[in-house]
Amino acid sequence: MTAVTNRPTNRIGLTSQDYQGGTTTLCAGCGHNSVTSQIIAACYDLSLDPRQVVKMSGIGCSSKTPAYFLGRSFGFNTLHGRMPSVTTGVTLANRTLLPIGISGDGDTGSIGFGQFKHMMRRNVSMVYIVENNGVYGLTKGQHSATADIGQDLKYAGINELPPIDICAEALAADCGFVARSFAGDAKQVRELLKAALCYEGTAVIDIISPCVTFNNQDASTKSYTYGKEHEERIQDITFIPSYSEVQVDYEPGTEQMVRLHDGPMIKLRKLARDYDATDRWQAMKLMEEARTANEFVTGLIYINEARATLPQMMNLSDTPLAYTEEALLRPSRDAFASVMSEF
Amino acid sequence: MTIIDPAVQSSTYDSHTPIINDFTIVVATENGSGSQTANNALIRAIFKMGIPVSGKNLFPSNIQGLPTWYAIRVSKLGYTARREHSEILIAFNPRTSDEDLAKLPSGGVCIHPADLKFTTPRSDVVSYPVPVKEFLKELNPPQSLRDYIINMAYVGVLTELLGIDRGQIEEALMHHFNGKRKAVDMNLGMVDLAMNYVRANLPKQDPFRVAAMDATGGQILIDGNTAAGIGAVVAGVSVVAWYPITPSTSLVDAISDYAPKLRPAEDGKVNYAIIQAEDELAAAGIIVGAGWAGSRAMTATSGPGLSLMNEFGGLAYFAEVPIVIWDIMRMGPSTGLPTRVSQGDILSAYYLGHGDSRHVCLLPGSMQECFDFASVAFDLAEQLQTPVLVLSDLDLGMNNWMTKPFDYPTQPLQRGKVLHTESFETFLAEHNNQWGRYRDVDGDGIPYRTIPGNQHPRAAWLGRGTGHNESAMYSERNDDWKRNMDRLSQKHETARALVPAPIVDVKTGASVGIIAYGSSYDAVREARDYLRNHGVDSSSLRLRALPFNDDVTKFVADHDEVYVVELNQDSQMLQLLCSHVPALAGKLRAVNLCDGLPLTAEFVTNRILQHRGVVR
Numbered sequence: 001m002t003a004v005t006n007r008p009t010n011r012i013g014l015t016s017q018d019y020q021g022g023t024t025t026l027c028a029g030c031g032h033n034s035v036t037s038q039i040i041a042a043c044y045d046l047s048l049d050p051r052q053v054v055k056m057s058g059i060g061c062s063s064k065t066p067a068y069f070l071g072r073s074f075g076f077n078t079l080h081g082r083m084p085s086v087t088t089g090v091t092l093a094n095r096t097l098l099p100i101g102i103s104g105d106g107d108t109g110s111i112g113f114g115q116f117k118h119m120m121r122r123n124v125s126m127v128y129i130v131e132n133n134g135v136y137g138l139t140k141g142q143h144s145a146t147a148d149i150g151q152d153l154k155y156a157g158i159n160e161l162p163p164i165d166i167c168a169e170a171l172a173a174d175c176g177f178v179a180r181s182f183a184g185d186a187k188q189v190r191e192l193l194k195a196a197l198c199y200e201g202t203a204v205i206d207i208i209s210p211c212v213t214f215n216n217q218d219a220s221t222k223s224y225t226y227g228k229e230h231e232e233r234i235q236d237i238t239f240i241p242s243y244s245e246v247q248v249d250y251e252p253g254t255e256q257m258v259r260l261h262d263g264p265m266i267k268l269r270k271l272a273r274d275y276d277a278t279d280r281w282q283a284m285k286l287m288e289e290a291r292t293a294n295e296f297v298t299g300l301i302y303i304n305e306a307r308a309t310l311p312q313m314m315n316l317s318d319t320p321l322a323y324t325e326e327a328l329l330r331p332s333r334d335a336f337a338s339v340m341s342e343f
Numbered sequence: 344m345t346i347i348d349p350a351v352q353s354s355t356y357d358s359h360t361p362i363i364n365d366f367t368i369v370v371a372t373e374n375g376s377g378s379q380t381a382n383n384a385l386i387r388a389i390f391k392m393g394i395p396v397s398g399k400n401l402f403p404s405n406i407q408g409l410p411t412w413y414a415i416r417v418s419k420l421g422y423t424a425r426r427e428h429s430e431i432l433i434a435f436n437p438r439t440s441d442e443d444l445a446k447l448p449s450g451g452v453c454i455h456p457a458d459l460k461f462t463t464p465r466s467d468v469v470s471y472p473v474p475v476k477e478f479l480k481e482l483n484p485p486q487s488l489r490d491y492i493i494n495m496a497y498v499g500v501l502t503e504l505l506g507i508d509r510g511q512i513e514e515a516l517m518h519h520f521n522g523k524r525k526a527v528d529m530n531l532g533m534v535d536l537a538m539n540y541v542r543a544n545l546p547k548q549d550p551f552r553v554a555a556m557d558a559t560g561g562q563i564l565i566d567g568n569t570a571a572g573i574g575a576v577v578a579g580v581s582v583v584a585w586y587p588i589t590p591s592t593s594l595v596d597a598i599s600d601y602a603p604k605l606r607p608a609e610d611g612k613v614n615y616a617i618i619q620a621e622d623e624l625a626a627a628g629i630i631v632g633a634g635w636a637g638s639r640a641m642t643a644t645s646g647p648g649l650s651l652m653n654e655f656g657g658l659a660y661f662a663e664v665p666i667v668i669w670d671i672m673r674m675g676p677s678t679g680l681p682t683r684v685s686q687g688d689i690l691s692a693y694y695l696g697h698g699d700s701r702h703v704c705l706l707p708g709s710m711q712e713c714f715d716f717a718s719v720a721f722d723l724a725e726q727l728q729t730p731v732l733v734l735s736d737l738d739l740g741m742n743n744w745m746t747k748p749f750d751y752p753t754q755p756l757q758r759g760k761v762l763h764t765e766s767f768e769t770f771l772a773e774h775n776n777q778w779g780r781y782r783d784v785d786g787d788g789i790p791y792r793t794i795p796g797n798q799h800p801r802a803a804w805l806g807r808g809t810g811h812n813e814s815a816m817y818s819e820r821n822d823d824w825k826r827n828m829d830r831l832s833q834k835h836e837t838a839r840a841l842v843p844a845p846i847v848d849v850k851t852g853a854s855v856g857i858i859a860y861g862s863s864y865d866a867v868r869e870a871r872d873y874l875r876n877h878g879v880d881s882s883s884l885r886l887r888a889l890p891f892n893d894d895v896t897k898f899v900a901d902h903d904e905v906y907v908v909e910l911n912q913d914s915q916m917l918q919l920l921c922s923h924v925p926a927l928a929g930k931l932r933a934v935n936l937c938d939g940l941p942l943t944a945e946f947v948t949n950r951i952l953q954h955r956g957v958v959r
Contacts, residue, residue: 022816054636054795055805067805067817074795076635076662077807078628079654085584085625089632089640090795092582092616097636097795115628118621317612321581322637322794324614326756329579329639331605333751339573339604340748343563 011047011243019044021069026061031183031209031224032131036068038186039100039129042193043070046241054090054099058083058112061138062104062131062209070100081112084119087126088310094320095311098197099126106136109145109164120173120202125309127196130166130206131183134222135215148221153214166206167301168287171280177203178283178302182227183210188298194239195300198264201309208296221296234286234299235277236269258303268300277303362430362550364394364419368501369429371436371443375407377491378435380519380530381498382413386743387518388502388511389417390564393556397423398743399941404589404681410439417553423744424866425941430551433497434459444468452549454500469549471541473500478536484529495530499537504545505553509538563748567713567739571643571669572597573749574717576605576615579756581638583617584629589681590737591643591671623648627655627668634659634666635806637761637794639721641667646675646688649695656730657696658808660831663781663790665724665731665759672736674939683939684737686861689915692732693889699828703838704889705733706860710746712843712887713739719843722757727838728792736910738862738941760791764798771801779813780804781827788834835890842888847898853880855951856902857934858895860886860916862941863908869944874951881951886916891923899927906951912937 007015019040024033043053055066055075063083066075078086087099108116108130119128134151136142143151143159146166151159170178177199179192189207196203210216210224218225235256242263250257256268256277268277276282283302290297317324331339368385372378382398389396397416403409414429416422432447434440434455441462444453449467457472464470475496484492502512513531520526572594575583585595595617602615616633620626626642633640644652649670659666672688674680692704703723705716716733724731762770762778770791771778778801781790790813793802804815811827812818855874859867864885871881884898899905899920907917914933921928934950936942952958 051796051798051800051803072800072803074793074797074803075805076632077805077809078631079658079808082624082628082655085620085628086632086635088618088625089582089584089629089634090636091632092618092629093633093636093638093640094796114621115625118625311616314616314618315608315612316616317609317614319614320638320796321614321616321633323796324581326579328614329581329606329756330752331577335605335607336577336751339601340563343565343748 010044012049014044014047016040016044018072019050019070021071022067024065024068026064027213029212030061031133031211032062032065034183034186035129035131035189035207035209036065038189038193040069042190042197045190046194046197048098048197052096052098054097056083056087056090056099056101056126058103058107060104060107060136062102063107065102065131081107081110082115083107084112084115084124088119088122088124091124091126091311092314092316093322095125095316096320101126101128103128103130105130105132105134105144105146105166108166113145117169117173120170120175120204122310123176123201123307125201125311126203127193128202128204130204131209132166132206132222133209133211133215134220135211137211137214141214151215151220165287165291166204168284170204171284171287171302174307175204176201176302176304176307179205179300180208180298181205182208182231182296182298184224184227185231185298188233188237191237191239192300195237195260195266198260198262199303200261200305201307227296230296232295232297233271234273234275234297234301235271237300238267238269240265240267261305266300266303277301280304360550361552363552363554364417364556366417366431366551367426367429368415368417368431368433369443370413370415370433370497371439372411372413372494373407373436373438374403374405374409374411376494378411378413378494380491381494382415383519383743384498384512384515385501385507386415387515387564388507389415389553390559390745391511391514392508392553393559394553395419395421395423395558395745397745399425399738400742401940402682410436419556419558421558422869422944424869425943427943427945435494435497452551454497471500471504471545473497473537473540478533478540482532482536488529492530492533495533496537499534500541502534503538503541504547504549505551507553508555509534559745561747562745564743564745565710566593566741566743567707567710567735568594568671568741569597570710570713570746570749571717571733571735571740573601573605574714575641576602577752578718578721579639580641580721581615582630582633582640583615583642584620584626584633584640585642585644586620586623586626586648588623588645588648590673590741591645591648591669593741594643594669594671623651624655627652630666631655631659631664634724635662635664635794637796639725641669641721643669643671645671645673645681646679646691647677649688649691653695654697656702657698657700659730660696660700660702661808662806663728663792664806665728667720667724667731667733669733669735671740672734674937680939682737684862684910684941685937685939686734686736686863686910687912687915687937688734689911690918692734693919695730695732701835701890703727703729703731703842705731705843706887706889707733707735707739708861708864708885708887710744711749714749716843718752723838723841725759725761726757726841727789727834728759729834734861736862760789762791762793762797762802764802767793767797767799767802780815781811781830782813783830783833787837788830788832789837839890839892842890842892844892845887845894845898846885847882847894849882849901850880853882854903855879855881856898856905857881857883857908857951858886858898858905858916858920859883859908863910866942866944866947867908870947870951873944873948877952877957879951879955889919891920895920896924899924899930903930904932904954905930906932906934906954908934908942908947910937910942911935
């Protein structure tokens with residue numbers, strides 16, 4: 001798989017080119033393309049084997065993007081709002097795979113809301129990215145369920161319904177990795193992605209990703225201008241891989257270290273707030289405070305790796321079910337005879 | 344309507360001429376009163392006496408209180424279809440007792456609690472009043488068990504009156520209670536009280552009797568959902584996702600019950616996943632994901648659930664993902680009659696999806712096929728890379744039927760054209776270094792498939808429901824779309840030769856042909872005997888799958904009149920047959936009914952005779 005170029009390679013000998021996909025067909029300037037770039041960067045940085053990753057999506061602009069990254073990975077662009085269930089099935093069939101799910105605010109907040117909640121409830125091991133722009137793009141400009149109250153669109157008019165907060169919903173569902181970011185904040189997106197990819201369980205990242213065609217007016221909380229002017233990071237996040245030989249220094253009191261199950265660490269440097277991302281109640285309080293004060297807070301909102309993942313809860317064998325040999329998939333003759341004798 | 348059943352036709356019974364092993368008992372009770380134990384004990388005891396017997400539970404959608412009827416047919420000829428009439432009534436439900444009594448034929452038998460008063464008593468019926476309350480007082484079982492124990496009174500009465508082997512009743516209770524002596528003895532206590540009472544106080548006045556035969560030796564009693572559940576575990580199912588819905592729930596229950604016995608955990612870990620989804624949308628999504636990732640994945644549902652799986656059915660057809668959907672058909676639409684049988688999902692299953700899609704559907708018609716088709720469905724799904732629907736129904740799925748015990752499988756699993764890392768490399772070497780997920784290499788419409796985990800750098804592809812070319816790349820080109828749809832049609836033609844062929848029984852010289860499928864065939868088997876008594880010879884064809892093969896075409900061509908027997912309002916299979924053999928469609932006639940009950944031979948016989956102008 002090594003390319004014959006002078007490009008730098010990662011630990012498994014791949015160049016960043018090896019993590020590319022097809023050419024995007026989204027609008028120039030679309031926030032989703034920035035997220036795609038950071039997925040490529042994060043996977044390259046982590047030296048993920050593309051053959052271990054499966055790219056999953058529902059339907060919508062965001063759900064098209066798995067075609068634009070990791071061309072060497074399997075993927076499935078499924079049905080509108082149904083990516084969580086399909087991914088659940090994929091992880092049951094092969095627990096060794098690492099799914100990256102891409103969804104949008106319509107795909108998650110409306111048609112797929114039930115599946116989104118149940119996926120988190122089951123703690124399906126996957127990264128679940130919501131590329132959130134408050135508007136339906138492919139159908140040309142309807143309000144989504146995350147639209148601001150008062151959002152004014154050319155054809156749809158003014159939205160009067162309160163927005164669904166993806167992160168608050170994730171917290172309520174006891175999701176153990178809840179983050180929010182902004183497509184214009186490349187470094188934060190990338191560090192959160194790396195942490196999420198190493199997290200065991202469902203990791204939800206709600207990324208405000210402006211729609212330049214239908215909802216980029218300055219007043220919209222989903223616009224570039226608003227994001228740049230109002231983003232308030234709750235912490236600076238640095239992902240420290242487990243193979244890193246760099247001495248990890250941190251300052252107790254101003255920095256918080258979170259170690260993930262197989263070694264990597266997340267360093268969270270406190271900013272204006274005294275915030276503990278391992279405290280679910282603080283996280284819920286932060287979401288409510290940000291909502292009432294109309295603040296755009298980003299960062300790792302909550303992390304807790306205590307819950308068992310779905311394959312763990314179901315005591316699935318370590319060998320993927322899809323690769324279990326026939327002799328084990330069949331009962332023994334004795335077991336079969338014993339069951340038949342019950343009748 | 345003229346009644347054809349000769350037993351009923353005689354209309355009165357002479358107590359001096361015994362009627363042996365040829366009658367039906369209907370047990371009328373309240374739902375939730377625990378009569379199932381009593382009914383199963385009766386059936387099992389008669390079955391173990393070597394006498395062909397079948398049971399049909401006609402129950403309401405209710406947990407407790409609504410009326411329920413359980414019909415036990417004893418038939419020396421081995422008929423197992425429902426009958427229009429029953430000779431013996433167990434009137435244990437005061438709310439329906441008048442209506443139930445009125446349905447008895449003259450000379451019939453009514454067994455009832457002594458304190459039950461009928462509004463219109465019948466002098467032409469043999470009545471056996473039984474003081475069940477006194478029995479209860481004497482036995483004094485714990486309060487919580489009274490409702491259950493009381494039912495054993497009619498077991499005792501029938502055992503004495505019909506001559507059922509009491510030892511077999513005891514064996515049946517031992518089987519039911521897994522050998523728990525205390526429970527068995529408590530129930531047997533009531534049986535014995537009732538037997539002794541009958542012997543002392545109720546001289547036999549009716550002609551009905553059982554007598555041991557040798558017609559059930561080596562057979563077992565089982566319901567279709569249990570057979571299918573065991574079959575699925577034997578077939579290597581790995582992922583089961585489902586949402587509770589009557590009458591399919593017991594199929595997944597069977598998998599949950601038998602998987603730990605058949606494929607026990609190793610080091611506390613199992614190689615199957617059974618997951619209750621939040622709805623049928625998610626159940627379908629989970630198995631589509633699991634099938635796409637390479638495991639044997641299935642769900643079980645019924646009509647309303649199937650309609651929720653419609654979108655995934657279309658996606659799986661188009662993205663070519665192997666999945667198996669068991670549809671245990673019941674009366675729709677909406678909630679319909681959820682505890683009543685129907686064959687009403689034929690068209691919606693065959694065409695599940697949007698745009699153009701025709702699915703492989705299997706039509707089990709026996710317990711053996713409920714078991715076998717669990718394997719056949721997975722084999723076909725993986726060989727054809729497509730959803731396979733198994734259309735069973737409530738009658739097959741939830742009632743007890745006789746069958747030979749199932750055999751340990753002799754054939755290996757058919758996993759289809761899956762390329763793993765090494766075989767992918769070989770494939771490339773043999774095919775000019777070319778591979779496309781949707782390329783028809785063999786001319787059978789079935790492409791080669793890779794699954795996640797394949798380590799070859801060129802093996803990956805992006806599945807999608809959108810337009811795609813042979814390399815699974817997004818495409819809106821009209822020629823790509825057309826070529827893909829043509830290939831899917833080609834694949835459907837390939838399926839015709841792979842699916843289970845119909846079972847054809849040709850009577851030489853017969854001009855009448857009867858086509859039936861699933862549980863409706865049982866009535867046809869019996870009806871053909873009655874038709875013969877009326878001078879009408881007939882051939883039969885039992886469909887076992889869609890799409891149809893040439894046997895079906897030939898059968899229609901070879902007969903002048905072809906009756907299509909089914910349990911739905913719109914003659915759904917007949918519609919499919921009309922489009923399969925348009926030039927011969929004029930020969931096809933509907934014999935269909937949609938009233939929530941299993942078909943009877945009387946109905947089938949009469950409708951065919953009506954068509955032929957023999958009766959009106």
